[in-house]
Amino acid sequence: MSLHTLTLAQAAEKVRRKEVSSVDLVKALLVRIREVDPRVQAFLDVNEEDALEQARLRDRESPSGALHGVPVLLKDNMNRRGTFCSCGSKILNGYRAPYNATVVERLEKAGAVFLGRANMDEFAMGSSTENSAMHATRNPWDLERIPGGSSGGCAAAVASDMAFGSLGSDTGGSIRQPAAVCGCVGLKPTYGRVSRYGLVAFASSLDQIGPITKDARDAALLLQTIAGHDPRDSTSLPDAVPDYSKALEQGIKGLRMGLPKEYFAPGLDPQVEKLVRAAVEELRQLGAELVEISLPHTPYAVAVYYVIATAEASANLARFDGVRYGHRTSEPSDLLDLYGRTRAEGFGPEVKRRIILGTYVLSSGYYDAYYLRAQKVRTLIRRDFGEAFKKCDFILTPTSPTPAFKLGEKANDPLQMYLADICTIAANLAGICGISVPCGRTGGAGKPLPVGLQFLGPSMGEETLFRVAGAYEQVCRWDRNPGL
Amino acid sequence: MNYEAVIGLEVHVQLKTRTKMFCGCVNAYGGEPNSQTCPVCLGMPGVMPSPNEQAIRLTALSGLLLGCDIAPRCKFDRKNYFYADMPKNYQISQYDLPICLNGQMELMKECYPKDAQKDIQGVKQVKLTRIHLEEDVGKSFHFENCTGVDFDRAGAPLMEIVTQPDLNTPEEAFAFLSTLRLVLLYGKVSDADMEKGQMRCDVNVSIRPAGEKKLGTKIELKNLNSISGARRALAYEIERQKQALARGEKLVQETRRWDDDAGVTSSMRSKEMAHDYRYFPEPDLLPIDTTPWLDEVKRLVPELPMARKQRFMQQYQIADYNAGVLVADMDLADYFEKAAAHAPNPNAAANLIVNDLMRELGAASLPITQSPILPKDIAALTTVVESGKISSKQAKDVFAEMFKTGKNPDAIIAEKGLSQVSDAGAIEKFCDEVIAANPKIVTDIRSGNAKAVGALVGQVMKLSKGKANPAMVNEFLKKKLS
Ligand SMILES: [Zn+2]
Numbered sequence: 001m002s003l004h005t006l007t008l009a010q011a012a013e014k015v016r017r018k019e020v021s022s023v024d025l026v027k028a029l030l031v032r033i034r035e036v037d038p039r040v041q042a043f044l045d046v047n048e049e050d051a052l053e054q055a056r057l058r059d060r061e062s063p064s065g066a067l068h069g070v071p072v073l074l075k076d077n078m079n080r081r082g083t084f085c086s087c088g089s090k091i092l093n094g095y096r097a098p099y100n101a102t103v104v105e106r107l108e109k110a111g112a113v114f115l116g117r118a119n120m121d122e123f124a125m126g127s128s129t130e131n132s133a134m135h136a137t138r139n140p141w142d143l144e145r146i147p148g149g150s151s152g153g154c155a156a157a158v159a160s161d162m163a164f165g166s167l168g169s170d171t172g173g174s175i176r177q178p179a180a181v182c183g184c185v186g187l188k189p190t191y192g193r194v195s196r197y198g199l200v201a202f203a204s205s206l207d208q209i210g211p212i213t214k215d216a217r218d219a220a221l222l223l224q225t226i227a228g229h230d231p232r233d234s235t236s237l238p239d240a241v242p243d244y245s246k247a248l249e250q251g252i253k254g255l256r257m258g259l260p261k262e263y264f265a266p267g268l269d270p271q272v273e274k275l276v277r278a279a280v281e282e283l284r285q286l287g288a289e290l291v292e293i294s295l296p297h298t299p300y301a302v303a304v305y306y307v308i309a310t311a312e313a314s315a316n317l318a319r320f321d322g323v324r325y326g327h328r329t330s331e332p333s334d335l336l337d338l339y340g341r342t343r344a345e346g347f348g349p350e351v352k353r354r355i356i357l358g359t360y361v362l363s364s365g366y367y368d369a370y371y372l373r374a375q376k377v378r379t380l381i382r383r384d385f386g387e388a389f390k391k392c393d394f395i396l397t398p399t400s401p402t403p404a405f406k407l408g409e410k411a412n413d414p415l416q417m418y419l420a421d422i423c424t425i426a427a428n429l430a431g432i433c434g435i436s437v438p439c440g441r442t443g444g445a446g447k448p449l450p451v452g453l454q455f456l457g458p459s460m461g462e463e464t465l466f467r468v469a470g471a472y473e474q475v476c477r478w479d480r481n482p483g484l
Numbered sequence: 485m486n487y488e489a490v491i492g493l494e495v496h497v498q499l500k501t502r503t504k505m506f507c508g509c510v511n512a513y514g515g516e517p518n519s520q521t522c523p524v525c526l527g528m529p530g531v532m533p534s535p536n537e538q539a540i541r542l543t544a545l546s547g548l549l550l551g552c553d554i555a556p557r558c559k560f561d562r563k564n565y566f567y568a569d570m571p572k573n574y575q576i577s578q579y580d581l582p583i584c585l586n587g588q589m590e591l592m593k594e595c596y597p598k599d600a601q602k603d604i605q606g607v608k609q610v611k612l613t614r615i616h617l618e619e620d621v622g623k624s625f626h627f628e629n630c631t632g633v634d635f636d637r638a639g640a641p642l643m644e645i646v647t648q649p650d651l652n653t654p655e656e657a658f659a660f661l662s663t664l665r666l667v668l669l670y671g672k673v674s675d676a677d678m679e680k681g682q683m684r685c686d687v688n689v690s691i692r693p694a695g696e697k698k699l700g701t702k703i704e705l706k707n708l709n710s711i712s713g714a715r716r717a718l719a720y721e722i723e724r725q726k727q728a729l730a731r732g733e734k735l736v737q738e739t740r741r742w743d744d745d746a747g748v749t750s751s752m753r754s755k756e757m758a759h760d761y762r763y764f765p766e767p768d769l770l771p772i773d774t775t776p777w778l779d780e781v782k783r784l785v786p787e788l789p790m791a792r793k794q795r796f797m798q799q800y801q802i803a804d805y806n807a808g809v810l811v812a813d814m815d816l817a818d819y820f821e822k823a824a825a826h827a828p829n830p831n832a833a834a835n836l837i838v839n840d841l842m843r844e845l846g847a848a849s850l851p852i853t854q855s856p857i858l859p860k861d862i863a864a865l866t867t868v869v870e871s872g873k874i875s876s877k878q879a880k881d882v883f884a885e886m887f888k889t890g891k892n893p894d895a896i897i898a899e900k901g902l903s904q905v906s907d908a909g910a911i912e913k914f915c916d917e918v919i920a921a922n923p924k925i926v927t928d929i930r931s932g933n934a935k936a937v938g939a940l941v942g943q944v945m946k947l948s949k950g951k952a953n954p955a956m957v958n959e960f961l962k963k964k965l966s
Contacts, residue, residue, distance in 0.1 A: 079530045092529065099523045101530060200529040204767035233532050234769050312767055315562050318573035319527045323633070335568055335631075362564070362762035371764060 003028035008070060008165035008218035015058075015069040022055035022069025022113055025164075029071055029115060033162045036484050040138050042147070042157035044076050045084060046116040054113040061111075066225060068111030073158070073166035075151050076117040077124060077200040078209070080104045087200050088120040088132040088150075091320045091346025093327045101198020102233065103167060103209050103226045110225045115163060118153030122348045123317065124174055124202040126150050127420035130411050131350045138407070139182060140482040142447040145404040148178030148420075154212045155182035159450075160484050165213040165222055169199055171206045172305050173399075173424025176436035179212050180399035180452020183438045183480050185469065186212045187219045188424075190459045191431035192237035194223070195230030201316040203309035204235075206428040214480070216437065216469035220244035223462065239460055247463040248470030253287035255468065258392030262298035263423055269402040275440045275451045276398045282475050283396070283468070291392045295384040300377050301426040302418055307361050307374035308429070314358030320346060353414065382430045389458040394468055397423050399436040399452030423454060433457045435465045440478050450480075486694040487729070489722045491657050492649035495664060496642050496684040497674045498620065499542045505619045505641040506533030506576065513623075513636035525639035527571025532768050535560075539641035540583065541781050542673050543617045544774055546643060547584030548785050549671045550612055550664075556775050558583045560617075560766040565759050569622035569633050577644075579763040582616035583774065590790060594808040595662035597715065600655040610660055611648040618642050643674075649688065649699070654718035661685060661711045666789050669814055678710050685714055690735075691725045700725075701735035705749060707742050717742035721749050792817060800830035806838045816842075816852045819859050826863030833866050836883070844887045856890040857883075865893040872953070878902050902951070908960075911944075911952050915960045918943045929965050937961055 003025055006014070014020045030048055037043055051071060058069040074080065077087045079097035081104075086092040100108070107114075121131035129137045129152025137152045139145040140160035147156035151168030155178035158166055168175040170188035179186025187210045194209045201207060211222035224244050230236045259280065264273065284290055322328035322342030329345055332338035347355070361370035388395060401422060410416045427434040434456045441448035453472070457465045501511050507524035524531040544554050561579035591608040593601060622638035624631050645664070651657050665676040665683060676683040685708050690700035705721060708714040721740070728735060739758075740749040787795070789811045796807040796817070810817045820837055824830035841862070845855060865886065869879045874897060885896045896902070918940050919926055928936045937958070944957045 077530075079528075085529065087529070095529065097530075098528060099531075197532045198530045201768075232534055234534060235767075311764060314762075315564055315572075315574045315764070318564065318566065319529070319571065321566065321573055323568050324526060324571065325528070339566055359762065362764055364760045364762070367762075367764075 004032040004161045006164060007214045008067070008072070009221050011164050012067055012070045012221070016063050022058040022071075023052060025069065026051045026055040026071050026113060026115070029162060029164075036140075036160050036162055039143055039484065040140055040156050040160050040162070041135050042119055042137050042153040042160070042162060044086065044088070044117045044119050044134055044153065047083070050083075051113055051115050058111055058113060063111065065109060065111030066221060067107065069113060070111070070164060071113045071115040072107060072222075073115045073118050073154060073163035074104070075154050075166070075168045076120050077169055078104060078167065079198040079200070080114060083114075084117065085200065086117075086134075087124070088122045088134060089346065089348070089351070090133045091327045091343070092325075093346070095326045099198065102195035102230045104198060106226050107167075112225075118151070118157055118163075118166060118168075120153055121150035121174075122351050123200070123313070124150040124169055124171055124207075125313070125350050125354055127173070127177055127417055128405075128407075128410065129153060129178070130407065131348060133348050136407060139404045139449075140484050141183065141449050142404065145406055145449070146181070148181040148400070148404065150174040150178075151186075151212060152178045155179050155184050155186065158182070158184050158212055158214060159482060165211060165218045167209055167222065167226070168212045169202075169207055169209050170424075170428065171202050171208075171309060172428050173421040175210045175212055176424045176434055176452065176454060177400050177421060180436045180438075180454075181404040181450060183441075183450030183482070184212050184214060185216050185219045185435065185437050186210065186452075187223060187435045187462070187465070188427060188433060189223060189227065189462060190237070190433040191428075192235050193433070193460070193462065194226050195228075195233040195236045197230055197232040201312075203312040204316060205312060206305075206309055208428070216435075216466060216473050217245060217248055219435070219469070220248060220466050237460070242463055244462060244466050247466035250467045250470070251287065252283065252468055252471045255288050255394065255464070256291050256392040257283055257288040258291050258293035258388055258395040260293050260295045260298070260388070260395060260397060262295050263397040267401055267419070267422075268398060271442045271444070272398050272400070272402060272451050276396070276453055279439045279453050279472065279476070280396060283472060286471050286475065288468075293388045293391055293395065295381075295388055295426065297377060297380045297384050298426060301381055301429060302422055304374045304377045304381065304429060305421075305425045306357065306418065307370050308378060310354045310358030311362050311371050312358070314355045314362065317347075317351065317355055322346075350414070378429050381426055385426070385430045385432055385456075385458070393457075394461070394464050395456040397454045397456065399423055399454040403442050403449035403451055427456055432459050433462050433465060435469050437469050437472060437476075438478060438480065439476055485730075487691045487722075487726050488694045488696075489652055489689060489691050489718070490649045490699055491651035491653075491718065492688040493645075493647045493651070493657065493660060494686045494688075495645045495647075495661070497546075497645065497668060497676055498682045499539050499641040499643055500672065500674050501536055501538045501542065501641050503536060504639040505536050505539055505617075506639055509639065511640050513634070513640070515636065517632065517634035518636060520636040521638070525571065526635055527573075533576060533766075535769060535772070536641060539617060540772060540774075541777060542641075543583045543615060543643050544778065544781050545671055545784055546645070546668065546673050547587060547615050548782060549667050549673070549788065550584075550587040550589050550615070550645070552584035552587030552612060552615060554584055554774055554778055555581060557581070557771055557773055559771040560769045561763045562766050563618075564762040567621070568631065569624045569635075569638065571622065571635060571638055575618055575621065576766055576769070577618035577763075578616035581771075582614045583772075584615035585613075587612035587615070589660070589663060589667065591656060591659040592663045592666065592789060592808075592812070594812045595666065596655055596659040597712070600658075603655075608656060608659075610650045613646040613648055615643060615645045618644060654715040654722070657687065657718055658711055658715040661714060663789075665711070666812065666814070670786050670788055671784075684708075687714060687718060689718060689721055689725075691722060691729070701737055703735065703737070704739040705742055706739060706752065707744075709744060713742065713744045716744070716747065717749060720747060724749065789814075796820075800824050800834065802831050802834040806831075806834040809838050809842070810834065813852060819852050819855065822859035823862040826860050827866045828870050829866055832870065833862050836862055836866060840883055841887075856888070857886050858890075858892075861886060861892045868893055868897065873897070874902055875954075901949070908956065911948075911956050912960055914944045914947050914952060915957065915964060918947060919961075919964060926965060937965070
């Protein structure tokens with residue numbers, strides 16, 4: 001067996017048993033990356049020497065942490081001291097992080113080795129990774145198709161065995177949607193479960209870091225490592241972190257499974273619907289009880305999201321001004337010129353579109369009609385879930401209404417692109433947790449494409465999600481080799 | 485026409501906290517530029533603010549000092565605008581739910597400009613609208629070919645106090661700022677020194693015909709760098725507005741900048757160019773619940789200067805003027821209380837401190853905390869004068885020596901042999917000697933020239949080396965020569 005096909009948990013186990021060294025793992029991945037990444041282009045940066053050096057250090061230590069010597073991949077929006085962090089943008093050209101994100105610190109403490117940086121839509125704005133200022137990433141299942149986004153680099157790398165596991169970020173579906181279309185497991189934890197300190201902010205009230213992995217066990221392992229209160233993130237929650245991997249084995253007998261009718265609306269790809277419905281049946285056979293539920297404010301989620309997320313982004317991205325770090329325009333005539341040209345040159349079109357939109361919705365005279373109203377509807381959406389979770393223990397939906405679409409297919413139609421997140425956005429607005437697991441592949445003409453199934457849980461309901469994902473994984477056997 | 489000015493103030497006050505508002509950097513600036521910075525206060529990508537609870541409590545304390553209602557729940561907001569000295573290009577501030585609301589402050593008589601104190605009519609209360617907490621910005625330094633920014637001040641906790649337009653004269657504005665400074669010093673909230681930028685003030689001023697209810701066109705003044713500068717700027721601006729109206733001009737709402745050297749204001753920007761700050765709730769911070777610790781903060785409220793002045797007058801029976809001078813400097817008032825505790829006559833101690841000690845400290849440019857004379861020695865000096873051990877004339881010399889050497893009065897009296905002789909036997913002996921030695925003068929006196937006694941008194945004083953009690957000498961001589 002080639003080392004690169006191991007899961008994160010298997011790799012960790014092998015290092016712990018001294019069957020392989022950390023250097024062996026890194027070398028195996030580097031070989032795989034050299035072979036596959038020229039086609040997939042999931043990475044922005046593979047720091048071979050740095051990764052090998054970290055691995056050599058780990059090999060000299062006696063294994064203690066849960067991820068000792070195991071390489072992990074970070075999305076390009078997490079700060080790791082001394083390394084580049086560009087958020088897929090030209091505006092952070094040359095910026096090296098002067099500090100460690102909390103998740104980086106926690107991974108480091110667990111013994112992980114950092115492999116490099118994964119490509120992403122610029123500032124996590126997008127659903128296809130086509131908005132990266134560096135290059136597009138391809139879906140390993142069909143190189144003509146997008147890997148989803150914004151954490152498309154993470155998902156593509158994990159799906160094609162170039163990484164054992166990775167951390168992405170999810171603001172409106174940016175972990176779950178790429179995981180779904182690449183055939184990975186992707187978890188967006190409850191808002192506040194994982195510290196955001198060191199994650200370059202897109203929309204602060206929605207962003208959350210989470211794992212993109214090959215299976216549910218790896219997702220549990222990564223979440224176990226990074227979750228928990230952090231005094232540097234005031235919004236992180238103080239709740240104790242349970243043993244997530246235990247939940248994987250607990251089964252789902254008696255769990256109530258909510259099916260929201262609003263998520264099975266026209267626009268849902270028939271093949272996706274078929275696979276999701278089949279999954280419902282399998283879960284019933286595993287002992288879950290089916291409950292029809294309604295989330296009546298679902299149709300407003302995308303609109304609310306694009307008001308709140310852009311408003312927050314317009315402030316969060318104001319700091320990229322050429323004064324202290326990153327790109328600076330040449331020979332500015334004055335401060336205004338410095339700002340104007342630096343930002344005009346540094347930001348891509350989608351980021352500019354969202355900054356302008358966000359600035360607009362906060363402007364005097366428009367605030368009440370847009371931002372304030374969006375916050376009110378957000379409260380209604382949150383209440384929808386509150387009501388729903390009185391009737392069920394978890395909610396089942398498709399992750400993405402369609403399988404991966406073709407590169408360029410929606411690049412010039414932002415509204416169509418925004419609809420790719422229609423099933424995932426509400427969880428961010430409500431602050432609840434959600435996981436996407438593969439539920440099969442499309443058939444018919446063309447290459448088979450993975451389809452994702454989403455389970456949503458209440459706030460701090462990750463254990464339930466792992467129970468469901470763990471049980472479902474046992475019955476959903478599918479060929480997860482994209483054949484690269 | 486007779487015009488009335490309407491003035492409102494927005495005062496920024498730096499809080500005396502150990503660390504900055506949202507990071508662990510030491511709250512101290514003025515050293516090597518950018519030596520007190522970290523990723524958080526530099527606005528690096530991905531950082532998050534951690535609120536400084538001490539700053540929040542100090543703001544609540546300030547509210548309590550100024551009679552405000554403390555909000556049980558408040559929140560932070562983002563105020564968006566671009567400037568090079570603002571790391572994130574938004575400032576974390578408070579918009580619609582500040583920590584403190586309402587409140588009022590009485591202007592202290594002693595806090596008016598000295599030359600205006602005689603014109604004060606009645607006691608003025610100034611109402612406050614709110615007090616909120618925000619983070620300070622960095623400081624730009626303009627060089628010949630570039631601009632440098634020092635971020636050491638960026639992220640320092642800054643409190644903004646907003647008054648209602650309750651003030652009517654530049655002198656009242658002066659008195660407001662001075663009283664406010666005193667109150668904040670008493671609360672140990674801030675050093676509030678305008679010249680050091682620890683207290684900064686923007687002023688809104690308009691004028692209207694006396695008796696008119698409607699407010700005139702509001703002009704905002706910026707760059708007021710001292711309390712007296714604020715007074716001068718307001719005096720200038722009110723006069724400028726009066727003259728403009730007299731010429732039939734229409735005033736426009738604008739922001740004007742005070743040039744303290746030239747003594748004039750000039751237009752900075754008009755209302756049309758005013759910023760749209762696009763406030764929205766800060767998503768990185770949770771709302772603040774003040775109830776768990778508010779009682780603890782209430783216990784920190786000290787006796788305020790006005791109350792202390794009243795107490796001084798009652799408890800120590802000192803004059804209004806002295807009490808006012810003493811409480812206008814918290815350290816001076818503390819010094820007085822230490823002296824008064826040991827003085828048989830606290831009023832004498834107050835006089836000694838307010839007149840002699842303040843004069844000498846002023847001449848030596850020393851603060852009261854560095855007085856060479858200890859409070860207990862002020863008390864000791866009043867004690868020896870009171871008991872007649874030395875004369876009040878000698879007391880002046882002893883005081884001068886105390887100030888010079890820091891020695892206690894008894895030591896100086898002993899060293900210089902200054903103790904006044906009040907022993908009747910010794911004085912009688914001196915008198916007899918002088919009478920025996922001056923038969924001519926004695927004859928003069930006896931033949932009716934009473935004034936000549938003075939010459940004999942002088943001789944006795946000389947003989948006693950100035951130590952004889954002059955009253956007793958007079959008594960003896962009169963008795964012996966009558
Ligand atoms: Zn700092």
